[in-house]
Amino acid sequence: MRGVERIAACSHEAAALGVVCGQPTAEVTGLNIPGMAVFAHDAEADREALAQWAERCERFSPLVGVDDAPEPDSLLLDVTGTARLFHGKAAQGERSPAHRSWFRDGEAALVEEAVDLFARRRLRVRAAVADTPAGACAVAHFHAAFLVQRSPVLLIPPGETPAALRRLPIESLRLPERTTNLLHELGIDLLGQLAALRREELSSRFGPELLRRWDRATGVRPEPIGAVRPRPEFAAAWEPEPPARRRETIEAALEGVLARLAGDLLAAGRGAIRIECRFDCLPDDRRGDRAGVRLGGNGSAPEPQAETSAGLSFRRFTLGLFRPTVDVRHLLGLLQLKLEQEPLAGPVAGMEVSALETGPLVQRQMALFAGVPGGRHDPPGGDAVAELLERLSSRLGRQTVVSVVLLPDAQPERAWRGEPLIGGPRRKRAGKARAVELPPRPLLVFPRPVALRAMPAVHVHGGGSTSSGEPPARPLGCVHFDGEEHRVVGSWGPERIETGWWRGRPIARDYYHVETAAGRRLWLFGRLDTGRWFAHGTFD
């Protein structure tokens, strides 16, 4: 049936009360269960949340990915070799007989810590360790240990993944629905039954996809995990336990993290050009006392818009630097500015600072030479200005703080462009500005020319005359503009500005520099096509 809202997912508690996935929502809400809440399903939000958790899980593995289902619900971690870095409770005496070698202990500890990480955000997960990503994914979704015994963790011993898979239903391979239905019609419900059939037969009857999936699950065919994001080369993190609330604590920790990052960078002879700082915030349970976790920020600061999802929110800041730096105090200052603009939403459970882009660290200019134009990356005015630019750009935005690039374009609006001074592709700046041989230009120009309500009774003959239509003649008379009436008493021009038809919206204007009776100087133009008049700027 179309058009009926159905339950996409439900909690264990709801399932215990008889809620079934796929059931029409109305039936469930009709039950009137106290404390029950129904939310609209948002696949995109789920995907984003999963990607965030993937990043959070990077502490367990350098390679974290998300499964390839149309609506993914699993995180894939490559724990090969990272397990032995973990020593949980299992290694400290509470040794369970199932895990004998130190290697298994490490895996158990890692998984335990991972489950705990989610549990702290009140999220229930199933964690399975197997020889292949697809195998682990299948086990986590369909193994009896999860579905029947409700265990949070299952470790499949090395080499036993194919055996474990045999007891799982064919759905665990995530085949196309058509293939799954066909298999069921033939009485094949478990992967074990599938494994008993001849490979050639499987391929010819069900297509190559089935065998490919099976081989990936069993490890015959290797399957790479597509990392959610490449690991930055330089990064440092901090995870307080319990989550930090006090601004001083967070700032001190941030400084420590930056110092570690800077140390690594310095050792490699590199400086950061772009830095990402990620705060992992818990939901604020003390609503009345938000100021406690606000870094900087005053009472009127806007409510932060964090990327929120099940019990956590990520806050991400990116800093662009004018040139490679390892200056901890400077970076801290810039991040503090960011935090003042967008205060954190709740206690900080973790932070990570990574250098997304680095450059070779050049010897910093001595202050003595500040102001002497030097290398091509030097801003006007030296280091002090570089720091100013970084501060301005961090708080006001990259696009707000620009350098001026003059363009050889006849149309006044297009005769220049602002280019962000921070970040962006580093390009050799144009050399000495070419001398501009233009008639006078006003220092203030309206972003859009202002149409003049009534233009001048104009009589005196115009400047040049063209064959195309009637050019507006020299402006004289009264101009209504800026809420006032100005009488034009003198005019200089015209300066004809035309652009080619190939420009999409070509212009043809006669510009005049006029003086009003009060001595004000305006920049007006008449359109050659319509004869209408506009004010374009003021000689302020």
Next chain:
Amino acid sequence: MNHLAAKTLRIEQLQAQIARIEDAPSRGNITPLSSGCPPLDALMPHGGFLPGTLVEWLAEGAGTGPATLAALAARQAVSNGRALVVVDRRGRFYPPAAVRLGIDPQRLILVRAATQADQFWAVDQSLRCRGVGAVLAWPRRLDAHTFRRWQLAAEEGGVLGLLIRPAAARKEPSWAEVRLWIEPLPSGAEARRRLRLHLLRCHGPNAGRTLEVEIDDETYSVSPASQLADPTAPRRAARA
């Protein structure tokens, strides 16, 4: 030494003392910058504007010329390799005109502040920066607190702050070292525009003086108007 001579000497000593007090002690060895407007320089006690101070240009309405004069002063202030920060909130500043006026675009930093708070902050930060030569901004409203902060910031950074404000600001208190009111005059259809500058506020004996200048829009050279300023113009108080 007769009585009169002693009195004259004493007055001269006191005048020198006043001049010393009026110049904040930190400004001992600061070289003044030309305002880019020689007739105005002639009236300034130091022969120009002092880096580390604010200058206010007041004018009523559009097209009256304060930006041109301020930009000329800015050009002088950045001629030593320092940067010029233009904080433009209304998106009207037209850089090609500034370049034509002789400002090196490589020294120009344009801050397109979106709000008044951003504008205030950007001006404050830029005034504090030692690598900046001048800051040009158009603050319409300026509360006394912010004004004072800017003045201190300019002093800290040794930056010349050029503020273009509506004429109504005349009634407001000022933390600027120099306050000028610009009045356009009809040029009589001459290409050179004429402006009357009222020196509302400055140190020295010339506060309250008025001068008329002519600006050539081709070369941006400023010269005294052909006719001398009216010596009978009413004197204004040095301090508002």
